[in-house]
Amino acid sequence: MIGFPGTRSTSSFSSSSKRGCKDVDLVVALAGNANVGKSAVFNQLTGVDQIVGNWPGKTVERAEGTLQYHGRTIRVIDLPGIYSFSTYSMEELVSRDFIALERPDIVVNVVDASALERNLFFTVQLLELEANLIVALNQIDLMEKKGISIDYKKLEEILGVPVVPTVATKGKGISELTEGIVGLADHRRVPPAIRYGREVEDRIESLVSLLDKIEIGYPRRWLAIKLLERDEAITKHIAATDPRIVRAAEDLAKEIERIHGEPSGVVISAERYKIADEIAREVQMIRTYEDTLTDRLDRIALHPVLGYVAIVAVIGGLLAWTFIVGAWISGILSLAFNSIEQFEPVVSGPIGDILWNGAFTGFVAGVTLVIPYVLPFYIILAVIENSGYLTRISLMLDRGMHKLGLHGKAIIPLILGYGCNVPACFSCRIMETPKQKLIAAFLVTLVPCTARTVVILGLVAAFVGVWWAVGLYVLDIILIIILGRIAFKIIPGESVGLIMEMPSYHVPSAKVVLKQTWARTKSLLWIVFPAYIIGSAVLQAIYAAGWLNPVNSVLGAITVDWLGLPAVVGILLIFGIVRKELTILMLAVIFQTTDFAEVMSPVQLIVLALVTMIYIPCLATILSLAKEFGWRKASAITVFEVAFSIFLGGIAFRLLSLIM
Amino acid sequence: MPKEHVEEYLEAVFDIAGKDGTAKTSKVAKKLQNTPASVTEVFQSMARNGLVQYEPYKGVSLTAKGAEAAIKIKRKHRLLEVFLAKVLQLAPEKVHDEACRMEHCVSDEVSDAICRLLNAPARCPGGELIYPCEKGIESCMECQRTAGRSSSGAKRDIVPITDLKPCQKGTIAFLRGSQKVIQRLSDLGLTPGTEVTLRRKTPMAGPIEVCVRRTSLAVGHEIADNIFVEALGAC
Structure with a gap:
């Protein structure tokens, strides 16, 4: 494997994937454009619930699953969606190295049948990589709706690889696809090489002859094409082995440029598109078609005024719905639990009782605080994601995001951040440059996730006033804008503009929405419940052991003197590192009441909520930041946010004391 | 110090400067085949004129003014290379040295005329990018239009895609911008010669939505400004 700087992710490909465990008979990789239904x-193949969504770039992590078929164990790998094997993004580099060097037994090229030309452009590149290919012609229902029909047999003939029509969302064609995969594993087909136009083809061939003695795993013809395209990574790699080849390639590329007057990469892409267009013309019939739904909806969603109204309505609606429905369910659940056991801590008696009581309190808190807010949020988020509307928000807000050194696509991680910061951090990979990834992830950690929402609602909305809670949200957005602007100025690196595919709208299916909601909630619960139960038990133990006051008095200078809060919140802020809602839960444990208005003044409640909102990304977020950007940057963000929140909290305390 | 001299130095710093924008004096000296001492002297005088920032031991970096001048001279150099190779049919190995000598006496007007004649080439024979002129994108088509297309006859109406009206069609003529962005755009189907439809513009120079091969792309305004199309009729 080529040692690119910063390709930490490639290592995960090499180690585990192919023959990691002996009982895997076949390794199958799914590859294709973004948003064609790979997930x-x-x-369908594996029964794993990988999140699906109608926006390009959603699969950023490689997902793996296994499938049993006629006594064979087949490992399936879902690669991120890409349009090409250039070096535009990390995903493209990683995917091409995986296919070329790890050599999965089969590559399933998932193709959007309703945009055949663009998808075949990628198919051509997979054939050049000499993958053992089978094409899943997906979304044929959508294709038919768009008035297109495709002659599958003819396509199979031209490409020289099996073609299977599928509608993956409904499970259609999946068993045929599985059969095709197994069949291809037994009888590999060698498709004919795809020929370019004369000027390019001659030069590819003369380069291939030069590459005769190079053994680096990639197919030679593909290497020759990449050299002509001036592919950075490949050129560097070959230069290390034989710089003469690179010089020859450079001369040939210049010749191509002299003939066409365009950069050679563009010439080759254009030629490839010509091939794709020709194949498509041969096999498809198109009747005129108007996407009236998308057109009509976009007239509102992308309207210069109504478009922004729609964004405020949708995002505001999403949050309002979460609060209202969440509070309602939470109320019902707490009532139910209160009738079972009193929500009261036990701080004396045998240690077992103390721990058990703590664990139970933690469990109750998980059920009454998290599920009610997370479920409704994820349901509506899944609807919005699957409809295709997220890309419209991106387009409308692109201009504003430029001020933060980002572009429209960055709004997607930010919105996801309102649910949970962890997946939102990972989704920052849809940004193209390291600088933009880092800014986006930093801003994501400032977005109040559902956990922080619980704190803001539980402290401020419940005991001070709903409008104060809304005010905190507005303040948060203002902070994101200001800090984003500053980060843009101080973080070095380049920023690129928006280039994004706009999918058509479709009506989200209830099944997909519910499955997705469950998958997300489930993965959250795996973190939340242990954290709650253990955290709550530990706190009660600490409390019973009498260690609480020493800790709090150490933090007193900050909590009491500067922030004007009761001394006990010191320990809460420490526990809040694990999960933000732990602060409110622990508050209830310590004060032995859930009526916080009794024990804290409105100013104190607001300051505590404000500090909790921004003081530190929770442990899981810190870990994901470290994974994406390294420990240095993760700690820098963490330290900054702690210092900043304390600074801001102190000022808020002084200002609010004047007016309240 | 003669203008020619200063321009050579600007070019050298521009070529050598690494990611942080600084070029080591020793490297510049080597490139210009001069002694470090005399190079340092030149830099000090250039620093006084506000073209570079000079820090002893660290090296030299271009100021905004210096970078502007360097890009301008680079543009002239590369345009001349194309002109010499394509129009005058000079042997490729001679092109660079000839251009090196000519670049200093070519006026802006002449270099723009060459640009028009060559239909705004994106790259010089060496493959390096030719920087767009600083007149801004608006004038690139103005440039084409007012000067009238020369010899090749047919008058093509080449405009940035952002100048199309919603629903108007166009054929991609050429793309400008960084190599990565150009590659990305062509990978997504915006290859020269492809017919596209402008679906929608958004206000305040927001992104445009463009339809290509029955897929829809959103493209930021700055990038779209560098996609030049031959305008066709409305749909």
Whole structure:
């Protein structure tokens, strides 16, 4: 494997994937453009619930699952969606190295049948990589709706690889696809090489002859094409082995440029598109078609005024719905639990009782605080994601995001951040440059996730006033804008503009929405419940052991003197590192009441909520930041946010004391 | 110090400067085949004119003014290379040295005329990018239009895609911008010669939505400004 700087992710490909465990008979990789239904095919094949969504770039982490078929164990790998094997993004580099060097037994090219030309452009590149290919012609229902029909047999003939029509969301064609995969594993087909136009083809061939003695795993013809395209990574790699080849390639590329007057990479892409267009013309019939739904909806969603109204309505609606429905369910659940056991801590008696009581309190808190807010949020988020509307928000807000050194796509991680910061941090990979990834992830950690929402609602909305809670949200957005602007100025690196595919709208299916909601909630619960139960038990133990006051008095200078809060919150802020809602839960444990208005003044409640909102990304977020950007940057963000929140909290305390 | 001299130095710093924008004096000296001492002297005088920032031991970096001048001279150099190679049919190995000598006496007007004649080439024979002129994108088509297309006859109406009206079609003529962005755009189907439809513009120079091969792309305004199309009729 080529040692690119910063390709930490490639190592995960090499180690585990192929013959990691002996009982895997076949390794199958799913590859294709973004947003063509790869994840849906993956879910159908493996039964794993990989999140699907109608926006490009959603699968950023490689997902893996296994499938049993006629006594064979097949490992399926869902690669991120890409349009090409250039070096535009990390995903493209990683995917091409995986296919070329790890050599999965089969590559399933998932193709959007309703945009055949663009998808075949990628198919051509997979054939150049000499993958053992099978094409899943997906979304044929959508294709038919768009008035297109495709002659599958003819396509199979031209490409020289099997073609299987599928509708993955409905499970259609999946068993045929599985059969095709197994069949291809037994009888590999060698498709004919795809020929370019004369000027390019001659030069590819003369380069291939030069590459005769190079043994680095990539197919030679593909290497020759990449050298002509001036592919950075490949050129560097070959230069290390034989710089003469690179010089020859450079001369040939210049010749191509002299003939066409365009950069050679563009010439080759254009030629490839010509091939794709020709194949498509041969096999498809198109009747005129107007996407009236998308057109009509976009007239509102992308309207210069109504478009922004729609964004405020949708995002505001999402949050309002979460609060209202969440509070309602939470109320019902707490009532139910209160009738079982009193929500009261036990601080004396045998240690077992103390721990058990703590654990139970933690469990109750998980059920009454998290589920009610997370579920409704994720349901509506899944609806919005699957509809295709997220990309419209991106487009409308692109201009504003430029001020933060980002572009429209960055709004997607930020919105996801309102649910949970962890997946939102990972989704920052949809940004193209390291600088933009880092800014986006930093801003994501400032977005109040559902956990922080619980704190803001539980402290401020419940005991001070709803409008104060809304005010905190507005303040948060203002902070994101200001800090984003500052980060843009101080973080070095380049920023690129928006280039994004706009999917058509479709009506989200209830099944997909519910599955997705459950998958997300489930993964959250795995973190939340242990953290709650253990955290709550530990706190009660600490309390019973009498260690609480020493800790709090150490932090007193900050909590009491500067922030004007009761001394006990010191320990809460420490526990809040694990999960933000632990602060409110622990508050209830310590004060032995859930009526916080009794023990704290409105100013104190607001200051505590404000500090909790921004003081530190929770432990899981810190870990994901470290994974994405390294420990240095993760700690820098953490330290900054702690210092900043304390600074801001102190000022808020002084200002609010004047007016309240 | 003669203008020619200063321009050579600007080019050298521009070529050598690494990611942080600084070039080591020793490297510049080597490139210009001069002694470090005399190079340092030149830099000190250039620093006084506000073209570079000079820090002893660290090296030299271009100021905004200096960078502007360097890009301008680079543009002239590369345009001349194309002109010499394509129009005058000079042997490729001679092109660079000839251009090196000519670049200093070519006026802006002449270099723009060459640009028009060559239909705004994106790259010089050496493959390096030719920087767009600083007149801004608006004038690139103005440039084409007012000067009238020369010899090749047919008058093509080449405009940035952002100048199309919603629903108007166009054929991609050429793309400008960084190599990565150009590659990305062509990978997504915006290859020269492809017919596209401008679907929608958003206000305040927001992104445009463009339809290509039955897929829809959103493209930021700055990037779209560098996609030049031959305008066709409305749909």
